[in-house]
Amino acid sequence: xxxxxxxxxxxxxxxxxxxxxxxxxxxxxxxxxxxxxxxxxxxxxxxxxxxxxxxxxxxxxxxxxxxxxxxxxxxxxxxxxxxxxxxxxxxxxxxxxxxxxxxxxxxxxxxxxxxxxxxxxxxxxxxxxxxxxxxxxxxxxxxxxxxxxxxxxxxxxxxxxxxxxxxxxxxxxxxxxxxxxxxxxxxxxxxxxxxxxxxxxxxxxxxxxxxxxxxxxxxxxxxxxxxxxxxxxxxxxxxxxxxxxxxxxxxxxxxxxxxxxxxxxxxxxxxxxxxxxxxxxxxxxxxxxxxxxxxxxxxxxxxxx
Numbered sequence: 001x002x003x004x005x006x007x008x009x010x011x012x013x014x015x016x017x018x019x020x021x022x023x024x025x026x027x028x029x030x031x032x033x034x035x036x037x038x039x040x041x042x043x044x045x046x047x048x049x050x051x052x053x054x055x056x057x058x059x060x061x062x063x064x065x066x067x068x069x070x071x072x073x074x075x076x077x078x079x080x081x082x083x084x085x086x087x088x089x090x091x092x093x094x095x096x097x098x099x100x101x102x103x104x105x106x107x108x109x110x111x112x113x114x115x116x117x118x119x120x121x122x123x124x125x126x127x128x129x130x131x132x133x134x135x136x137x138x139x140x141x142x143x144x145x146x147x148x149x150x151x152x153x154x155x156x157x158x159x160x161x162x163x164x165x166x167x168x169x170x171x172x173x174x175x176x177x178x179x180x181x182x183x184x185x186x187x188x189x190x191x192x193x194x195x196x197x198x199x200x201x202x203x204x205x206x207x208x209x210x211x212x213x214x215x216x217x218x219x220x221x222x223x224x225x226x227x228x229x230x231x232x233x234x235x236x237x238x239x240x241x242x243x244x245x246x247x248x249x250x251x252x253x254x255x256x257x258x259x260x261x262x263x264x265x266x267x268x269x270x271x272x273x274x275x276x277x278x279x280x281x282x283x284x285x286x287x288x289x290x291x292x293x294x295x296x297x298x299x300x301x302x303x304x305x
Contacts, residue, residue, distance in 0.1 A: 001273055002029040002283030003303045004226070004263055006064075009035050009046070011291040017049055019296055024057035026300030029263075029283060030226070032082045032160065034064040044073060051077050062160050062225070071157070080158035080225060085168045088161045092175050158223040162265075164230065166248070169255040172227065227256065228285045231266025232276075237288060243267065246275060253280045270302040 005028045009016050024031065033050055035043055043065050054061040062080040063070040067087060074081045163169055229252045234243050249264055256262060264276050265285040276284055286303060293299045 001277060001304060002261075002263070003300060004028060004030050004032060004228070004283065004285040005290055005300075006032045006034050006265070006285050006287035007050075008287050008291045010037060011288060013292075017053065019291070020050060021053050021057075022295075022297045023290055023300060024053055024059050026297050026304070027057070028059055028300065029261075030060040030062055030080075030160070032062045032064050032285070034082070034287070036065055038065070040066070040069050044069070047073055047077065051079060054079070060158070060225075062158070074157050080160065080223075082160035082162070082228075085161055085163050085171075088159070089171065091159075158225040160226045160228065161224070162228045162230070163252070164244075166251045166255055169227075169229070169252045172260070173256050224260065226261040226263055226282070228263045228265050230264060230285075232264045233267025233272060235267040235288065237266070246279060249276070249281065250279045268303075270299075270305065273303060273305070 005020075005023050007020065012019055020031070031050070031054060033043075033047055035046060038046065047061075047063060051061055060080060061077070062082040063074050063077075064082040067081065067083060070081050161172070163172070229249060231237070231241070231243055232245060232249050243266060253262060258280075261282040262280075263283050263285045264279075264281050265287075268276070268284040268286050269289060273284065284303065290296050290299060
């Protein structure tokens with residue numbers, strides 16, 4: 001089973017980066033740097049340090065904090081972002097307002113990129129292939145107008161989304177016609193799913209949904225890497241909140257396209273993995289236990305079984 005590691009620096013006793021390195025040695029599906037308690041400056045410094053480790057061990061990195069600074073940072077580092085459903089919904093709605101509706105891709109079949117290109121143009125500027133090799137390159141800063149940035153086909157970023165209801169899963173399913181399954185696996189340094197090729201690519205524009213974000217950080221191509229649903233079991237991170245349970249998780253699995261990588265979160269441990277697998281999820285996202293256990297590498301091996 002695949003495992004996404006979600007960080008919580010405040011829970012770690014001792015060397016945080018040392019613990020992250022031990023986790024990365026066990027090859028998680030991805031690492032989400034979720035440090036919302038940090039200042040922007042501290043988060044940037046930590047992100048650069050964690051990014052270096054992720055590159056070393058070829059594990060995709062996703063930034064999870066305020067999008068106003070994580071998007072520009074993701075562009076600089078050529079990594080992904082993880083965000084809330086509300087932010088993701090805003091991205092989709094904005095895509096519709098700018099580019100209009102795409103053709104549907106029945107049953108999630110892979111569509112050729114050239115069949116989409118005619119629907120994704122602005123000011124006669126064609127969008128380049130979403131699977132360009134230039135995805136992993138750091139963009140060199142040049143002066144561009146905001147309008148130019150909206151059609152900057154050289155800026156690609158992967159995104160993960162958290163959901164907490166069946167309605168949110170249904171929204172993703174109903175808008176799946178905006179997504180084109182990837183036809184090429186990105187390199188690990190470009191934050192692909194550790195060699196996975198089932199992610200879905202989404203062309204989008206963030207201008208209106210992120211009005212305060214600098215125009216130079218607005219991506220035109222987003223690859224929907226994964227969805228995380230929770231919380232499934234009781235967890236100290238959600239004290240006082242009733243867990244949603246396996247029936248909820250099964251409903252999510254049944255509601256979204258099978259080509260999307262779905263992960264469960266909340267109270268996950270090795271003993272609960274078999275029950276999770278029966279629902280059809282891709283894997284689990286784990287935070288607290290990986291941040292506090294004595295041997296994170298051993299725990300990762302147990303979770304992977």
